[in-house]
Each structure stands twice: as structure tokens, then as C-alpha cells.
Amino acid sequence: MRSWGIKPVRIRLLAGALALSLLLTGCSALLERDYSSVTPHNAAPATEGDPSILRADSYQELVNALIYFVTGGMEEGTVRLYTSTENVETFLADACLEVVQEDPLGAYCVEFIKYTVDPVVMYSEADLQITYRRTREQVASIVQATGVTAIRSELKTALTSFAPERVLRISYFEEDEAFIQDLARQAYYDVPACALGMPEISVSIYPNSGRQRIVEILLSYPLERDQLESRRSELAGQLRLLAQDLTEDGQPIHILEAAGALFKKGSFDPEGGATPYEFFNSGSANSEGLSLAFAALCQELELPCQVAQGTLDGQPHFWNVVQTEDGWRHLDLSAPEEEGEEGEENEDTPFHTDSALQTLGYLWEEDSVPLCTEN
Numbered sequence: 001m002r003s004w005g006i007k008p009v010r011i012r013l014l015a016g017a018l019a020l021s022l023l024l025t026g027c028s029a030l031l032e033r034d035y036s037s038v039t040p041h042n043a044a045p046a047t048e049g050d051p052s053i054l055r056a057d058s059y060q061e062l063v064n065a066l067i068y069f070v071t072g073g074m075e076e077g078t079v080r081l082y083t084s085t086e087n088v089e090t091f092l093a094d095a096c097l098e099v100v101q102e103d104p105l106g107a108y109c110v111e112f113i114k115y116t117v118d119p120v121v122m123y124s125e126a127d128l129q130i131t132y133r134r135t136r137e138q139v140a141s142i143v144q145a146t147g148v149t150a151i152r153s154e155l156k157t158a159l160t161s162f163a164p165e166r167v168l169r170i171s172y173f174e175e176d177e178a179f180i181q182d183l184a185r186q187a188y189y190d191v192p193a194c195a196l197g198m199p200e201i202s203v204s205i206y207p208n209s210g211r212q213r214i215v216e217i218l219l220s221y222p223l224e225r226d227q228l229e230s231r232r233s234e235l236a237g238q239l240r241l242l243a244q245d246l247t248e249d250g251q252p253i254h255i256l257e258a259a260g261a262l263f264k265k266g267s268f269d270p271e272g273g274a275t276p277y278e279f280f281n282s283g284s285a286n287s288e289g290l291s292l293a294f295a296a297l298c299q300e301l302e303l304p305c306q307v308a309q310g311t312l313d314g315q316p317h318f319w320n321v322v323q324t325e326d327g328w329r330h331l332d333l334s335a336p337e338e339e340g341e342e343g344e345e346n347e348d349t350p351f352h353t354d355s356a357l358q359t360l361g362y363l364w365e366e367d368s369v370p371l372c373t374e375n
Helices: 009-026 059-071 088-101 104-109 136-140 148-160 177-190 225-247 255-262 276-282 287-301 354-359
Strands: 050-056 076-081 110-119 124-132 143-145 165-171 200-206 212-220 267-273 305-312 315-324 327-331 362-364
Touching: 050 059, 059 076, 059 088, 059 104, 059 124, 076 088, 088 104, 088 110, 088 124, 104 110, 104 136, 104 165, 104 200, 104 212, 143 148, 148 165, 148 177, 148 212, 177 200, 177 212, 177 305, 225 255, 225 276, 225 287, 255 287, 267 276, 267 287, 276 287, 287 305, 287 315, 327 354, 354 362
Parallel strands: 050 076, 143 165
Antiparallel strands: 076 124, 110 124, 165 212, 200 212, 305 315, 305 362, 315 327
């Protein structure tokens, strides 16, 4: 059981305020990220300096005391209730239920809370036992994420390292599990050099509603982690060698020059694999694998490029969105007439605006990629 030297409440609060002030003024360089790993703090006055024995004079102080125990991962604790309520059992039961069902951390990591109550002359003493369904390591790994950009960035980090889970504490979150699953899929295409098979994505949100909620994302990959790391390393070497061949003369690389080099390594096959690793190692890939391979090469060359996902003539399809001299443009390397083609834009250009691509039968969520419009 962890032990803190807790002083009387007023002194402790002043000390906490001073520590916070020093942190914000002296360590600001450490807090440049928009999100960080955090452990919420709940003030709860200790009795006789023992952090496992707390005092509560109201219902809210009782709830705070329970959250304090949970935040510290304590399995046992005592609360001395100085309250005028006649039914202490109901008072305590309601507080335990609130922590387990409505507090984000309690809903995420606590299985149940048991207690016994003994009346004393001036107070009622409640001895609590807390059973957890999450490990201390899991609780410590919770990351604070503010906004969609931070959530997507955390998911990219998880996918890059083939992490099996990510747990986020999010404020003012009103979306659902499907929203997080969609963000995870988008993040997968943001890291094409690590896109070695879309994982199965399971999302749980704790509690069901509230201003703050904990989102648990579980990622189940199609291969074992050591296999994924081996393939990522091999793919990185192939991309690096191809990029070196393209940049050895020191001249700027044109998008279509990169496409031409890519097609020397493989070709489009509707029945081919769906990853860049399969493109380079089997010599072919479907539209998903081809667009990921091209995006990975462009990232290696520092050329702006994204993977676009939608439909072509009603069938699932992938292509790329690239930045050209005329702005962002769609580029589908799986279109037969565009394979390896080089040259300036004309009426037969492989680059398309949004409106031009739509006339060819493509559909996509327009906010998922940059707008490709005439300047």
C-alpha cells in the first residue's frame, strides 16, 4: 500500500498550490505537448497523517475520498464519516455506486467496492475494500487527450509501435465508439510504412456519459508483434534504398518520377495484397496496397501525399492525394493509363480535381483529405 505524508488540509493545499506554481513556471519546456499522461488528484483530508484513513463531513467529501483511494490504487482504506445522516449504509452505498458507475477512472478500473460500518461516538467508521479489474500499469498509462487531433496522434503512435491498447482520458467527449474506430482507421493510413494489416479495433467508453470520459481502444493485429516489427524493418530498408536511388543526383523529385520508380518494383493487381510490404515482396498489390506503398515512398522522399479511401463505380477503392504546383490533386496509380506515366498536366493528366474525379465515378468523404480545387 502506498504511503504519503499528508499534512492538515490547509497546509497541504498551500503546499500543493506552491508545487503547481513551480511546475508551471519552471518546467514549461516539458509541457509543450497538447496532451500528456496524467493522474487526477482529489483532495481528501487524512486523519492523524495516515493516507489510508480519511475524514468526510459531506456526501461529496465521501465521494472525493473514494476517488482518492482509487487514484492511488489502494485496495483498502477507512473513511470516518462525520455526518448527520441517519442511514449511513445508504449514504455510503450511493457514494460507492457513483464512483464505480459515474467517475471515469472508477468506471474504467474498479470492479466493485465492499465496506463495513462501525459506529463510534462522534462518527461512523467505514472500512473499504476495493477490487480492481485493471492493473496499476494500465491506469498509469492513461493519456490525457484534448481534441480530435490529439486523439488521432495517440492512435498513430500506438499503430506505429504495434501497441495492443491505448487508453485516453478525454474532456467534453460526446462521440461514440464508431467515431473512435473511424479515427483509428484513418490513423492507420497516416502511417503507411507501418500499415502491415488493419487491426481489429474494439472501443469501450467509461462512463456512458459525462464531461470527462475514459476511452479504451484495443487493437488486435493480423500478425504477431515480432513479425510486424520484422516486416516494418524490411520495408523501411526497401523504401530507403529506393529513395536513395531517386535522390542521388540531388535534383528535386517529381511526383510522377516517384510513381515511375515505384512501378519498377511491382504492379497493380486487383487480387493482390493490401499492404506496402506485400507490394514490394510479392511484386503486386491491390489499390489499397499500392496507394499505401506510394504514400510510404512519398513520406520517405518528404513529398506531401495522403491515402484516399472511397468507392469507384460503387466498389471500395483507394488512391492518393498529392500536392502539385497547382495545389492538391487526386492521383490514382491503379488506373491503367496512369501507371508510371510522366509529363506535364494536360487534358490526359493523371492529376484530378475533386469535380473531375467525381465525373469518373469516384466517391469519398470530402473532409477526409485536402480539397482538390482549381486555384
